[in-house]
Amino acid sequence: MASHRKPRTRIPAPRTGHGRRTAVGFTTAALASVTLLSQSANAAPGDPRPASQSIEKVKEKVDTLYHQAETATQRYNAAKERTDQQRAKVDKLLDSVAQRTEKLNEARRTLGTYAAAQYRDGGLARSAATLLFSDDPQDVFDQSHLLDRLTGRQKQAVDNFRTQRTKTAEERRKAGASLATLTAAQKQLKTQKKTVQDKLTEARRLLANLTAKEKARLAAIEKKQAEEARRKAAALAEKQRQEAAARKKQQEQQGQQDGSGGSTAPSAPANSSKAAQAIAFAKAQLGKPYVWGATGPSSFDCSGLTQAAWKSAGISLPRTTWDQVKIGTRVSTSQLQPGDLVFFYDDISHVGLYIGDGMMIHAPKPGDVVKKAPITEMPIYGSVRPA
Secondary structure, three states, X not given: OHHXXXXXXXXXXOOHHHOHHHHHHHHHHHHHHHHHHHHHHHOOOOOOOXXXXXXXXXXXXXXXXXXXXXXXXHHXXXXXXXXXHHHHHHHHHHHHHHHHHHHHHHHHHHHHHHHHHXXXXXXXXXXHHHHHHOOOXXXXXXXXXXXXXXXXXXXXXXXXXXXXXXXXXXXXXXXXXXXXXXXXXXXXXXXXXXHHHHHHHHHHHHHHOOOHHHHHHHHHHXXXXXXXXXXXXXXXXXXXXXXXXHHHHHHHHHHHHHOOXXXXXXXXXXXXXXXXXXXXXXXXXXXXXXXXXXXXXXOEOHHHHHHHHHHOOOOOOOOOHHHHOOOOXXXXXXXOOOOOEEEEOOOXXXXXXXXXXXXXXXXXXXXXXXXXXXXXXXXEEEEEEOO
16 A cells, blocks of 8 residues: 555656546646736735736725715714713713702701700700601601601701702712713714724725835826816806806896896895805815814814814804704705805715815815815715805
C-alpha cells in the first residue's frame, strides 16, 4: 500500500494511466492560474478587487450609507430633543420635590412643637408621638377623642401636615416616573447615535479602500452628476419664470375684465423680508462643516442649518426635517420662492433653503461643508413656506 502513495510536497505530472481525470484537473488549474494572473494585472497592488469592477456600485453603496446615516441623524435629533425636554421636566420636578419636602419638614416640626408641649403638660404625648411616626396619620386623625382635644391651631397644623405629606408623595411619584422616561429616552439616544456612527464608519471604510484610479473615476462620476443637476436646475428655473409670467399675464387680463385695468403691480410676498434675513444668515455659513446633530454656530446638519437660518429672522422652526415639513404653507416646486424649505427623499431625511434659480443652500453630508447646490441633485419630496 505504501508504494502507491504520492508525495504531498510534489504535484505529479499527468499520467497516461489516469487518462481524462488527470488532464481535466491539470487544465482547470491552468485556467484558474491564467484568470488569476489576468486579474492581478488589472488590479492595483494591495487591492483585492479588480479595477474593472463597477465604481458606480461602490458609489451607490456609499450614497445609501450616507442617506441611512442622515435618516438616523434625524432620529437622533428627535431623541435628543425628547431627552432634553425630559431632563428639563425631571429637574423641575426634583426642585418641586425639594420644596415640597421642606414644607413637609416644617409641618413636621410644628407638630413636634405641639407634641413636646403636650408631653410637658402630661397630655397627648403618646397620641402625638403616634401621629408623628405613623405611616398613615389618618388612623390617628380618625380618633374623635384626639381631635376633640386638639386646639384650632393644632388642628390646622395636623391638616397642613397631611396635605404636605400627600403632595410630597405625589411629587416624588411623578419625579420617579419622569426619571424612568428620561432613562428610556437616553437609551434611545444612545442607540441612534451608534446607528449613525456605524453607517458613517462603513462609508468611510469603503472610500478608504478605493485606489487612486478609482477615486478619480468616482470624482468624474460625481462631477458629471453635478453638471446634470445644474442643467435640470436651470430648466426648472426657466419653467418657474415662464409660469410666473403666465400668472402675471392672467392677472392683467383679469384686471382688465373687472375694470381695474390690470396696472397694479403684484405685491411682494409677505415673507420676503424674513426670507431675505434667513438667506443672508445661510450665506454667512457657507464653508462651515457638516456635523451630524449640530445646530451651529461653527457647524450644522441639514435641519440644524434651516432652523438656525429662520431663527435669525425671528421664526422658530422645529428641530427635525419630519417636523419642519409640517409647518408653514405647502408650495409646489414650480412656485418656489427664496426662503422656502425644500425637502428630499421619500423619508424626508434632508432639507435645504431655497435661494432662487433652482438653487439652495444646504448642509449636505459628513465630510462636506455648507454650500450652494441645485435642488435637482436629489429627489424632491415637497416644499413649505415657513412664513
